Amino acid sequence: GAGVSQSPRYKVAKRGQDVALRCDPISGHVSLFWYQQALGQGPEFLTYFQNEAQLDKSGLPSDRFFAERPEGSVSTLKIQRTQQEDSAVYLCASSLVLVQGVEQFFGPGTRLTVL
Amino acid sequence: GNSVTQMEGPVTLSEEAFLTINCTYTATGYPSLFWYVQYPGEGLQLLLKATKADDKGSNKGFEATYRKETTSFHLEKGSVQVSDSAVYFCALSVFSGGYNKLIFGAGTRLAVHP
Numbered sequence: 001g002a003g004v005s006q007s008p009r010y011k012v013a014k015r016g017q018d019v020a021l022r023c024d025p026i027s028g029h030v031s032l033f034w035y036q037q038a039l040g041q042g043p044e045f046l047t048y049f050q051n052e053a054q055l056d057k058s059g060l061p062s063d064r065f066f067a068e069r070p071e072g073s074v075s076t077l078k079i080q081r082t083q084q085e086d087s088a089v090y091l092c093a094s095s096l097v098l099v100q101g102v103e104q105f106f107g108p109g110t111r112l113t114v115l
Numbered sequence: 116g117n118s119v120t121q122m123e124g125p126v127t128l129s130e131e132a133f134l135t136i137n138c139t140y141t142a143t144g145y146p147s148l149f150w151y152v153q154y155p156g157e158g159l160q161l162l163l164k165a166t167k168a169d170d171k172g173s174n175k176g177f178e179a180t181y182r183k184e185t186t187s188f189h190l191e192k193g194s195v196q197v198s199d200s201a202v203y204f205c206a207l208s209v210f211s212g213g214y215n216k217l218i219f220g221a222g223t224r225l226a227v228h229p
Contacts, residue, residue, distance in 0.1 A: 004158075031214055042119075042204050042219030043159070050214060091159065093217075100210035101147030101166035104217060106159040 002026070004107035006092050012113045013082045021077045021110045023092030032075050033104060034067055035091040043091050049075060050098070082114045117142045121205045121220035128195055128227050136190040136223045138179075138205035146207040147215065148172075148181050148188040153202045153222075162190075162203070195227045 005024045013019050025032050031050055035043035036059075046065070048056040051072040060067070064083075069075040079086055089111050093104040122137040140146065150162040150172070163172030168183035177192045188205060202222045208215035 033216070035217075040221070042206070042221050043217070045216050045218070048214055048216065055212065055214065056216065093159075095215070098213050100145075100215065101164060101208065102215060103161045103164070104215070105161075106151075108158040 004092055004094055004105050006090075006107040006110050008110060009108060010111050010113075012115065014115055015084060016081050018078065018080045019082055019112065021079075021090050021112070023075045023077070023107060025073065025075070025092065025094030026096070026105055027073075029094035029096050029105075030098060031095040031104075032069055033093045033095075034075070034077050035093065036061075037089040037091055037109070039088070046077070046090075079112075082112075084114050087112055087114045117146070117207060117209060117218050119205050119207055119218055119220040121203075121223055124202075124222070124224040126223060126225045128225070130197055130227055130229050131194045132227075134190070134192040134195045134199075134225070136203055136205075136225070138188045138190065138220060140186050140188065140205075140207050142186075142207055142209060144209045144211070146209050148179070149206040149208070149217070150177070150179055150188070150190050151204045151206060151219075153204065155201070159204070195225070197227045197229055200225055200227045 034046040037043040045059040049069040064080045089109040092107045147166040163174040165172040165181035205220040
Protein backbone atom coordinates (compact mmCIF):
# COMPACT_ATOMS: atom_id res chain seq x y z
CA GLY A 1 0.00 0.00 0.00
CA ALA A 2 0.98 3.65 -0.22
CA GLY A 3 3.35 5.02 2.35
CA VAL A 4 3.64 8.52 3.76
CA SER A 5 4.05 11.08 1.01
CA GLN A 6 5.29 14.65 1.24
CA SER A 7 5.30 17.53 -1.20
CA PRO A 8 7.15 19.31 -2.50
CA ARG A 9 10.29 17.22 -2.22
CA TYR A 10 12.47 20.30 -2.62
CA LYS A 11 11.67 23.92 -1.92
CA VAL A 12 13.86 26.96 -2.37
CA ALA A 13 12.62 30.15 -0.76
CA LYS A 14 13.97 33.63 -0.51
CA ARG A 15 14.39 34.93 3.01
CA GLY A 16 11.12 36.42 4.18
CA GLN A 17 8.87 34.28 2.00
CA ASP A 18 6.16 32.05 3.42
CA VAL A 19 6.21 28.31 2.62
CA ALA A 20 3.72 25.48 3.04
CA LEU A 21 4.78 21.85 3.26
CA ARG A 22 2.26 19.05 2.80
CA CYS A 23 2.10 15.60 4.35
CA ASP A 24 -0.20 12.75 3.33
CA PRO A 25 -0.03 10.08 6.05
CA ILE A 26 -0.90 6.44 5.63
CA SER A 27 -4.67 6.12 5.43
CA GLY A 28 -6.26 5.46 8.79
CA HIS A 29 -3.24 6.44 10.85
CA VAL A 30 -4.33 8.31 13.94
CA SER A 31 -1.02 9.89 14.87
CA LEU A 32 0.95 12.34 12.78
CA PHE A 33 4.31 13.87 13.66
CA TRP A 34 6.50 16.56 12.13
CA TYR A 35 10.27 16.51 12.63
CA GLN A 36 13.04 18.86 11.51
CA GLN A 37 16.39 17.41 10.44
CA ALA A 38 19.32 19.78 10.11
CA LEU A 39 22.26 18.75 7.95
CA GLY A 40 24.30 16.03 9.63
CA GLN A 41 21.94 15.74 12.59
CA GLY A 42 19.17 13.48 13.74
CA PRO A 43 15.53 14.50 13.35
CA GLU A 44 14.10 16.72 16.08
CA PHE A 45 10.45 16.70 17.10
CA LEU A 46 8.33 19.69 16.09
CA THR A 47 4.69 18.84 16.70
CA TYR A 48 2.16 16.03 17.11
CA PHE A 49 -1.44 15.51 15.98
CA GLN A 50 -3.87 12.89 17.17
CA ASN A 51 -6.52 12.92 14.47
CA GLU A 52 -7.28 16.63 14.00
CA ALA A 53 -6.17 17.71 17.47
CA GLN A 54 -2.71 19.22 17.88
CA LEU A 55 -1.72 17.80 21.25
CA ASP A 56 1.92 18.83 21.38
CA LYS A 57 3.63 21.76 19.71
CA SER A 58 6.49 22.04 22.15
CA GLY A 59 9.13 21.58 19.45
CA LEU A 60 8.08 24.41 17.15
CA PRO A 61 11.07 26.78 17.19
CA SER A 62 9.14 30.04 16.93
CA ASP A 63 5.71 31.48 16.33
CA ARG A 64 6.58 31.65 12.63
CA PHE A 65 5.92 27.90 12.50
CA PHE A 66 2.33 26.72 12.30
CA ALA A 67 0.86 23.28 11.59
CA GLU A 68 -2.65 22.04 10.97
CA ARG A 69 -4.51 18.84 10.23
CA PRO A 70 -8.10 20.03 9.88
CA GLU A 71 -9.79 16.78 8.84
CA GLY A 72 -7.52 14.37 10.65
CA SER A 73 -5.70 13.18 7.54
CA VAL A 74 -3.53 15.54 5.44
CA SER A 75 -1.34 17.94 7.38
CA THR A 76 0.36 21.17 6.40
CA LEU A 77 3.36 22.75 8.06
CA LYS A 78 3.59 26.46 7.34
CA ILE A 79 6.60 28.63 7.95
CA GLN A 80 6.11 32.37 7.76
CA ARG A 81 8.85 34.89 6.95
CA THR A 82 11.44 32.18 6.41
CA GLN A 83 14.95 32.67 7.76
CA GLN A 84 18.20 31.00 6.74
CA GLU A 85 18.23 28.96 9.93
CA ASP A 86 14.98 27.31 8.78
CA SER A 87 16.93 25.46 6.07
CA ALA A 88 16.54 21.76 6.86
CA VAL A 89 14.72 18.61 5.83
CA TYR A 90 11.19 18.48 7.23
CA LEU A 91 9.98 14.96 7.90
CA CYS A 92 6.45 13.77 8.45
CA ALA A 93 5.67 10.47 10.15
CA SER A 94 2.48 8.63 11.01
CA SER A 95 1.52 5.71 13.19
CA LEU A 96 -1.60 3.62 13.44
CA VAL A 97 -2.36 3.02 17.07
CA LEU A 98 -1.80 4.62 20.43
CA VAL A 99 0.36 2.08 22.22
CA GLN A 100 3.87 2.12 23.62
CA GLY A 101 6.68 1.48 21.19
CA VAL A 102 4.59 1.57 18.02
CA GLU A 103 6.52 2.13 14.79
CA GLN A 104 6.38 5.50 13.09
CA PHE A 105 6.40 5.44 9.28
CA PHE A 106 8.33 8.29 7.72
CA GLY A 107 7.85 10.16 4.49
CA PRO A 108 10.76 11.06 2.19
CA GLY A 109 10.93 14.59 3.57
CA THR A 110 10.89 18.08 2.09
CA ARG A 111 14.28 19.73 1.76
CA LEU A 112 13.86 23.46 2.39
CA THR A 113 16.63 25.84 1.39
CA VAL A 114 16.27 29.47 2.37
CA LEU A 115 18.50 31.86 0.46
CA GLY B 116 15.48 14.97 30.24
CA ASN B 117 15.51 12.35 27.50
CA SER B 118 18.48 12.06 25.17
CA VAL B 119 20.39 9.66 22.94
CA THR B 120 24.12 9.56 22.30
CA GLN B 121 25.60 7.45 19.52
CA MET B 122 29.09 7.01 18.23
CA GLU B 123 30.27 9.48 15.68
CA GLY B 124 30.95 8.41 12.16
CA PRO B 125 31.81 7.80 9.56
CA VAL B 126 32.46 4.15 10.13
CA THR B 127 34.27 2.55 7.22
CA LEU B 128 34.45 -1.24 6.96
CA SER B 129 35.35 -3.87 4.45
CA GLU B 130 32.67 -6.27 3.29
CA GLU B 131 32.10 -9.18 5.72
CA ALA B 132 33.57 -7.25 8.66
CA PHE B 133 31.86 -7.15 12.07
CA LEU B 134 29.89 -4.01 12.87
CA THR B 135 29.17 -2.34 16.19
CA ILE B 136 27.56 1.09 16.50
CA ASN B 137 27.31 2.21 20.12
CA CYS B 138 24.20 3.91 21.48
CA THR B 139 23.48 5.04 25.04
CA TYR B 140 20.47 6.86 26.34
CA THR B 141 19.10 8.91 29.21
CA ALA B 142 15.40 8.69 29.90
CA THR B 143 12.74 9.23 32.50
CA GLY B 144 10.20 6.49 32.70
CA TYR B 145 10.40 3.32 30.61
CA PRO B 146 11.50 4.07 27.07
CA SER B 147 11.19 1.97 23.97
CA LEU B 148 14.36 1.86 21.86
CA PHE B 149 14.74 1.89 18.10
CA TRP B 150 17.25 1.78 15.31
CA TYR B 151 16.20 3.57 12.13
CA VAL B 152 18.17 3.46 8.89
CA GLN B 153 18.35 5.97 6.06
CA TYR B 154 19.66 4.57 2.78
CA PRO B 155 20.99 7.03 0.20
CA GLY B 156 18.13 8.92 -1.42
CA GLU B 157 15.49 7.23 0.73
CA GLY B 158 13.44 8.07 3.80
CA LEU B 159 13.93 6.83 7.33
CA GLN B 160 12.80 3.29 7.92
CA LEU B 161 12.63 1.19 11.05
CA LEU B 162 15.38 -1.40 11.28
CA LEU B 163 14.56 -2.93 14.67
CA LYS B 164 13.15 -2.12 18.07
CA ALA B 165 12.89 -3.29 21.67
CA THR B 166 10.21 -2.20 24.11
CA LYS B 167 11.47 -3.47 27.45
CA ALA B 168 14.67 -4.34 29.25
CA ASP B 169 16.57 -7.44 28.01
CA ASP B 170 14.53 -7.58 24.79
CA LYS B 171 16.56 -8.21 21.65
CA GLY B 172 15.47 -6.65 18.40
CA SER B 173 16.68 -8.20 15.17
CA ASN B 174 16.20 -7.72 11.43
CA LYS B 175 18.24 -8.30 8.27
CA GLY B 176 21.10 -9.76 10.31
CA PHE B 177 21.27 -6.74 12.62
CA GLU B 178 20.72 -7.13 16.36
CA ALA B 179 20.49 -4.87 19.40
CA THR B 180 19.74 -5.72 23.04
CA TYR B 181 18.01 -3.32 25.44
CA ARG B 182 20.39 -3.09 28.42
CA LYS B 183 18.79 -1.16 31.25
CA GLU B 184 21.77 -1.57 33.60
CA THR B 185 24.10 0.16 31.15
CA THR B 186 21.39 2.28 29.46
CA SER B 187 22.60 1.03 26.09
CA PHE B 188 21.22 -0.32 22.81
CA HIS B 189 24.26 -1.09 20.67
CA LEU B 190 23.70 -2.18 17.07
CA GLU B 191 25.65 -5.20 15.79
CA LYS B 192 25.96 -7.21 12.61
CA GLY B 193 28.28 -10.12 12.14
CA SER B 194 29.07 -9.64 8.45
CA VAL B 195 28.27 -6.36 6.69
CA GLN B 196 27.56 -5.99 2.99
CA VAL B 197 28.07 -3.09 0.63
CA SER B 198 24.28 -2.68 0.57
CA ASP B 199 24.35 -1.86 4.32
CA SER B 200 25.99 1.48 3.56
CA ALA B 201 23.62 4.04 5.06
CA VAL B 202 23.11 6.37 8.01
CA TYR B 203 21.92 4.66 11.19
CA PHE B 204 19.95 6.48 13.88
CA CYS B 205 19.37 5.30 17.42
CA ALA B 206 16.19 6.65 18.99
CA LEU B 207 14.02 6.35 22.05
CA SER B 208 10.41 7.08 22.82
CA VAL B 209 8.54 7.41 26.06
CA PHE B 210 4.81 6.78 25.90
CA SER B 211 3.25 9.80 27.56
CA GLY B 212 -0.04 11.54 27.02
CA GLY B 213 -1.14 8.78 24.68
CA TYR B 214 1.66 9.03 22.13
CA ASN B 215 5.32 8.20 21.49
CA LYS B 216 7.58 11.13 20.67
CA LEU B 217 10.84 9.95 19.12
CA ILE B 218 14.15 11.40 20.28
CA PHE B 219 17.02 10.65 17.93
CA GLY B 220 20.76 10.50 18.15
CA ALA B 221 22.86 12.41 15.64
CA GLY B 222 23.27 9.41 13.34
CA THR B 223 26.25 7.30 12.31
CA ARG B 224 27.23 7.02 8.68
CA LEU B 225 28.41 3.55 7.65
CA ALA B 226 30.38 2.99 4.46
CA VAL B 227 31.12 -0.59 3.43
CA HIS B 228 33.54 -1.17 0.59
CA PRO B 229 34.14 -4.37 -1.38
